[in-house]
Amino acid sequence: MEERQLTCIGCPMGCQLQVLMDGKEVQSVTGNTCKRGEIYARKEVTDPTRIVTTTVRVLGGAVPVVSCKTGADIPKDRIFDCCHQLRDLEVKAPVRMGDILLKDICGTGVDLVATSEAAARS
Amino acid sequence: MKQYDLVIVGGGPAGLAAAVAARDAGIRDILIIERDGRLGGILNQCIHNGFGLHTFQEELTGPEYAHRFIEQVQERGIEYKLNTMVMEIRKDKTVVAMNGDEGMFVIQAKAVILAMGCRERSRGALNLPGYRPAGIYSAGTAQRLVNMEGQMPGKRVVILGSGDIGLIMARRMTLEGAKVEVVAELMPYSGGLKRNIVQCLEDFHIPLKLSHTVVKIEGRKRVEAVTIAKVGPDRRPIPGTEERYECDTLLLSCGLIPENELSKGAGVELSGITGGPVVNDALETSVEGIFACGNVLHVHDLVDFVSGEAAKAGEYAARYIQKGDKREGRSILLRPMEGVRYTVPTFIRPQEMPEEVTVRFRVADVYRDCAVVTYAGDRQISRRRKKILAPGEMEQVVLKKEDLMEEGIEDITIRIEREA
Numbered sequence: 066m067e068e069r070q071l072t073c074i075g076c077p078m079g080c081q082l083q084v085l086m087d088g089k090e091v092q093s094v095t096g097n098t099c100k101r102g103e104i105y106a107r108k109e110v111t112d113p114t115r116i117v118t119t120t121v122r123v124l125g126g127a128v129p130v131v132s133c134k135t136g137a138d139i140p141k142d143r144i145f146d147c148c149h150q151l152r153d154l155e156v157k158a159p160v161r162m163g164d165i166l167l168k169d170i171c172g173t174g175v176d177l178v179a180t181s182e183a184a185a186r187s
Numbered sequence: 188m189k190q191y192d193l194v195i196v197g198g199g200p201a202g203l204a205a206a207v208a209a210r211d212a213g214i215r216d217i218l219i220i221e222r223d224g225r226l227g228g229i230l231n232q233c234i235h236n237g238f239g240l241h242t243f244q245e246e247l248t249g250p251e252y253a254h255r256f257i258e259q260v261q262e263r264g265i266e267y268k269l270n271t272m273v274m275e276i277r278k279d280k281t282v283v284a285m286n287g288d289e290g291m292f293v294i295q296a297k298a299v300i301l302a303m304g305c306r307e308r309s310r311g312a313l314n315l316p317g318y319r320p321a322g323i324y325s326a327g328t329a330q331r332l333v334n335m336e337g338q339m340p341g342k343r344v345v346i347l348g349s350g351d352i353g354l355i356m357a358r359r360m361t362l363e364g365a366k367v368e369v370v371a372e373l374m375p376y377s378g379g380l381k382r383n384i385v386q387c388l389e390d391f392h393i394p395l396k397l398s399h400t401v402v403k404i405e406g407r408k409r410v411e412a413v414t415i416a417k418v419g420p421d422r423r424p425i426p427g428t429e430e431r432y433e434c435d436t437l438l439l440s441c442g443l444i445p446e447n448e449l450s451k452g453a454g455v456e457l458s459g460i461t462g463g464p465v466v467n468d469a470l471e472t473s474v475e476g477i478f479a480c481g482n483v484l485h486v487h488d489l490v491d492f493v494s495g496e497a498a499k500a501g502e503y504a505a506r507y508i509q510k511g512d513k514r515e516g517r518s519i520l521l522r523p524m525e526g527v528r529y530t531v532p533t534f535i536r537p538q539e540m541p542e543e544v545t546v547r548f549r550v551a552d553v554y555r556d557c558a559v560v561t562y563a564g565d566r567q568i569s570r571r572r573k574k575i576l577a578p579g580e581m582e583q584v585v586l587k588k589e590d591l592m593e594e595g596i597e598d599i600t601i602r603i604e605r606e607a
């Protein structure tokens with residue numbers, strides 16, 4: 066049995082959660098005040114994911130970088146892999162909000178999507 | 188002199204939502220004046236997600252959230268001027284502005300909405316001791332450099348203050364390859380959202396030191412090291428608790444201050460607590476026909492609440508333009524008591540108010556198992572149980588017209604009471 070400590074992010078209470086794990090199975094969640102705490106804890110210990118937001122360089126743009134996000138959650142432990150892959154990525158202006166800038170980042174099956182616009186340099 | 192029904196100063200989230208609501212309430216002749224080269228304000232540099240959960244029931248990034256409102260402004264053909272600086276607003280609602288194309292010009296408005304937002308507390312205002320080398324930035328400046336200009340301010344970072352922008356920048360700098368050594372917070376609690384503490388600090392093993400402050404900054408040309416120390420209950424550093432961090436950058440995330448230079452010039456009365464205008468239930472300032480909303484009024488945590496408040500300001504300004512002002516009626520003072528630091532609005536006019544008015548406020552400390560209780564005079568009109576209240580989270584109560592119509596109510600008080 067392994068015990069994991071988490072802080073719930075559901076509300077300002079920030080309950081300290083204790084999750085008892087048997088291998089990959091959640092045995093119990095304690096320390097939560099409401100149901101949201103248990104749902105959060107179960108997801109966080111079995112399949113923690115995050116949306117990553119960052120910027121990539123723009124070639125020939127009116128702005129030097131354009132903001133972007135992963136189109137869906139990616140596994141938490143892949144965040145740095147993804148940032149590494151994006152470090153040298155350059156996209157050509159113009160970029161429209163919603164454009165896919167890179168397909169299938171690091172084999173996650175998730176695309177990189179532009180969240181702002183970059184007009185071409187006039 | 189150019190004439191407009193409504194001039195809105197600032198094209199950020201507050202100005203945009205106010206403009207859309209005023210147009211939808213029937214005002215055709217609106218001008219938004221924006222200092223930057225694009226609409227959207229600070230949202231343009233807030234590239235993280237989590238915006239819009241209340242307004243659009245989805246998680247958007249800052250630029251995406253701004254875009255939704257910019258589209259609404261453009262669809263309605265609302266006029267705006269970019270790269271234009273308002274120099275002065277006068278009591279008679281003339282607005283003096285300038286830009287590179289038109290030079291200086293004066294506009295006569297029937298109503299003005301203040302939507303200038305806020306500024307970060309600077310190093311000078313914090314009285315931090317030590318040298319004054321390069322490498323000390325406000326968190327928002329660093330955010331603009333990284334997210335909009337593609338420049339990294341430094342490689343090894345200490346952050347003072349655990350406001351949300353500081354937390355967000357701790358993660359952002361880490362993802363861009365910097366090492367964030369520590370986040371120090373003067374208070375015994377963080378002013379940031381729990382979600383940000385977990386996802387911006389704990390995810391990246393960045394330590395958060397509560398009840399700590401910066402006591403020394405080293406480096407003549409560039410920051411070379413920052414020393415932090417624990418503080419006692421009096422918030423003074425405790426000798427012997429110093430820890431030195433070698434670093435090249437210090438980010439400051441130590442609070443936001445409503446930007447009211449223009450409001451002062453117009454003779455608008457300001458609150459000593461929020462730093463924003465004192466307003467009535469219509470978000471109208473002490474100067475008739477000048478309204479305020481968003482972070483210039485009081486600093487918000489969530490942009491969704493800014494948009495909601497600004498839309499109200501837009502509706503009320505429209506009503507003022509269409510029907511004129513009724514200032515003569517009864518006006519009741521809202522008094523913040525035990526644990527409540529301030530309220531927005533400050534005055535309620537029972538005859539003039541709509542069926543319901545949302546009163547927003549902040550508490551002075553962390554309170555557990557308590558209730559937010561509202562009284563009209565001596566009579567309790569609402570009591571809401573709360574498991575926790577924290578200064579970092581804006582709270583609200585809704586006042587109903589029917590509760591305030593009886594004669595003789597001298598004041599409305601909101602207080603925090605302990606639950607049995």
